[in-house]
Amino acid sequence: MSTKKIAIDGPAGAGKSTVAKAVARTMGFVYIDTGAMYRAIGLGAVRRGIDASDAKAVEKILDELTVTMKHGPQGQMIFLNGEDVSEAIRMPEISVAASLVAVIPAVRLKLVELQRTLAEETDVIMDGRDIGTYVLPNAQLKVFLTASPEARARRRYDELREKGVQTTFEEVYQDMLFRDKNDSSRAFAPLRPAEDSVLVDSTEWTLQETIDQITDMVRQMTGDLPERS
Ligand code: CDP
Numbered sequence: 290m291s292t293k294k295i296a297i298d299g300p301a302g303a304g305k306s307t308v309a310k311a312v313a314r315t316m317g318f319v320y321i322d323t324g325a326m327y328r329a330i331g332l333g334a335v336r337r338g339i340d341a342s343d344a345k346a347v348e349k350i351l352d353e354l355t356v357t358m359k360h361g362p363q364g365q366m367i368f369l370n371g372e373d374v375s376e377a378i379r380m381p382e383i384s385v386a387a388s389l390v391a392v393i394p395a396v397r398l399k400l401v402e403l404q405r406t407l408a409e410e411t412d413v414i415m416d417g418r419d420i421g422t423y424v425l426p427n428a429q430l431k432v433f434l435t436a437s438p439e440a441r442a443r444r445r446y447d448e449l450r451e452k453g454v455q456t457t458f459e460e461v462y463q464d465m466l467f468r469d470k471n472d473s474s475r476a477f478a479p480l481r482p483a484e485d486s487v488l489v490d491s492t493e494w495t496l497q498e499t500i501d502q503i504t505d506m507v508r509q510m511t512g513d514l515p516e517r518s
Pocket residue numbers: 299300301302303304305306307308444445448491494495496497499
């Protein structure tokens with residue numbers, strides 16, 4: 290039997306992973322964070338002292354980098370060569386390294402293969418930049434989740450401060466603008482809405498409103514509609 294697939298794409302800080310995690314929990318899908326995979330490769334490059342924008346240098350070490358994922362009660366864990374890097378990949382400098390290695394076709398092909406394999410095994414809700422357009426073109430539901438750059442930077446800044454990461458709003462905002470541009474302008478599988486995606490702008494919405502809206506779309510898709518009194 291073929292598995293159910295939901296694609297959530299959009300720019301950084303739009304709420305993709307938080308919403309996808311919540312929907313996965315309620316609707317019994319496995320959540321797959323593809324951004325974490327690009328972050329793991331970015332981390333691997335940074336740790337080896339390699340410039341993440343140097344495609345040749347990154348390609349040279351690509352075979353040495355093995356990315357795996359595990360799904361447990363605490364959610365998704367990501368491993369780089371067997372080491373749990375779930376926390377290490379969240380540092381701001383790794384966001385930029387991830388966006389730089391994500392331009393390299395060899396990196397994308399390696400990770401897309403892993404993503405498609407995971408989506409064959411079970412019902413998935415997968416978030417990223419190119420899920421609806423490239424990774425899972427046959428996904429039954431495609432959402433393009435966005436919000437204004439200011440709202441997205443504010444959300445990410447609050448999140449980092451809560452974790453105790455030293456940064457400024459301006460730094461987070463500039464990092465986001467850089468990634469938006471870099472992710473949208475690359476030649477291979479850029480960030481853009483799939484033609485058959487539903488556009489959701491969460492700028493003025495609370496997190497719960499966004500979760501409810503997308504959960505409703507998933508219920509429509511699966512036919513699992515709540516009873517109305
Ligand atoms: O995965 P993505 O980068 O798109 O965003 P995220 O990591 O899910 O969300 C970034 C932060 O924004 C999280 O702390 C969310 O709780 C928050 N958020 C929010 O405050 N309001 C929303 N409507 C959506 C997300």
